[in-house]
Amino acid sequence: MTVFASLPLRFILPEISLPGDLYLFINGKYLLYKKKGDVVPSDRYMFFVSQKLSSFFCQEKDKTLFLSWGEDLKQKEEWPVDSPIRQEQKKIKEELISFFSEEEVSGDSVKKIIRATRGLIEAFSQNPVAERQLADIERYDFSIYGHSLAVANLAVYLGINSGYSQQKMLEYLYLGGLLHDYGKIKVDINQFSSFEDVQYKTALLKHPQMGKTALLLDNEFPEEVLKIIEQHHERFDGKGTPKGLRGHKIYELTKIVTLANEYDNFLKTAKGDMSQKRIQAIEFLKKNAGIIFDPKITAKAVKALEFLLVKV
Secondary structure, three states, rough: OOEEEEEEHHHOOOOOOOOOOOOEEEEOOEEEOOOOOOOOHHHHHHHHHOOOOOEEEEEHHHHHHHHHHHHHHHHHHHHOOHHHHHHHHHHHHHHHHHHHHHOOOHHHHHHHHHHHOOOOOOOOOOOOOOHHHHHHOOOOOHHHHHHHHHHHHHHHHHHHHOOOHHHHHHHHHHHHHHHOHHHHOOOHHOOOOOOOOOOHHHOOOHHHHHHHHHHHHOOOOHHHHHHHHHOOOOOOOOOOOOOOOOOHHHHHHHHHHHHHHHHHHHHHHOOOOOOHHHHHHHHHHHHHOOOOEEEEHHHHHHHHHHHHHOOO
C-alpha cells in the first residue's frame, strides 16, 4: 500500500523539474498530477495559490528528496542572511502569500502589507544604489508572488534612480508593483476548460481593472497605488489596455512599474545565462522607448540597470 506525505505549497518551485511524482488530494483520493521530471506551470501554480491550496503530496519515500530539492534550490538564490533587505523581504513574502490567497481583502491584511512595505523601503533607502539586493533581478520562482516581489523591488530601485526619494512615492511604487497582478487571481479558471481557453485568456486581459476594483472595496489603499494597478499595461504610444492612455496621461509612477514588469517578464523567456538575459532585456527597453515606455524614464532606467550589470 502506497503511503503519502504532504508537501507545503511553498516547497514546490514552479517551472523547475520535479525530483519525484507529485499528487493532489481530490475527493478523498490521491491523484497523480505531475510525474518526475515534469514542471508545475506558473499559471497553474498561481491558480493553486488563489484557491488556497495548502499542500501537494508525494509518496512518503520521496518526501526527504522533495524537501532537500526545494531547500537546495532556494539556498542558491538566497541573499546574505545579514542583509537588512533580505530580512525585510522574508517578512513581506509571507504576508504577500497570505494576501494573494484571500478571497476578500480586509483592512487588517492591507495594514500588514503596508507595514511590511515601509520596513523594506527603509532598508532600500539606506543604500539606494550599490547593494545587489535593491533589484531582485536574478531570482525567479515564476509564481505570482515571486514575480510581484521582483517587480516591486525593481520598481523602487528604478524609482530611486529616477529621482524619487520621498518615502510616500517609494511606498506607492512598491505597493503598486507588489499588487499589479492581484486581479489575476480574481479570474476563476473553473469557468473555463483550461488555461489555454481563448475565453480565459480574454478574461485575463481584464486583470488590471479587476485588481483595482477588488482593492477599491477597501479604502486603505491610496489612489496612486490603484492607478498603478489599473494602468500597468498602458503604453506610451496609446496602444495599451484597458483605456488606451497615451503619453502624459499615464501616471508617472505607473510608467516605472510598467518598465519593471516588462523587464522581469522578458527575462523569463530570454535565452542564455542571467548576464546575457539582462543585456537582452535592457536592449528590449531601449528598442521600445517611445513605443511601450516613456523615453525619458527609459533612459534613466537603462542607466540604472547597466550599473547593475557591473555590480551584480
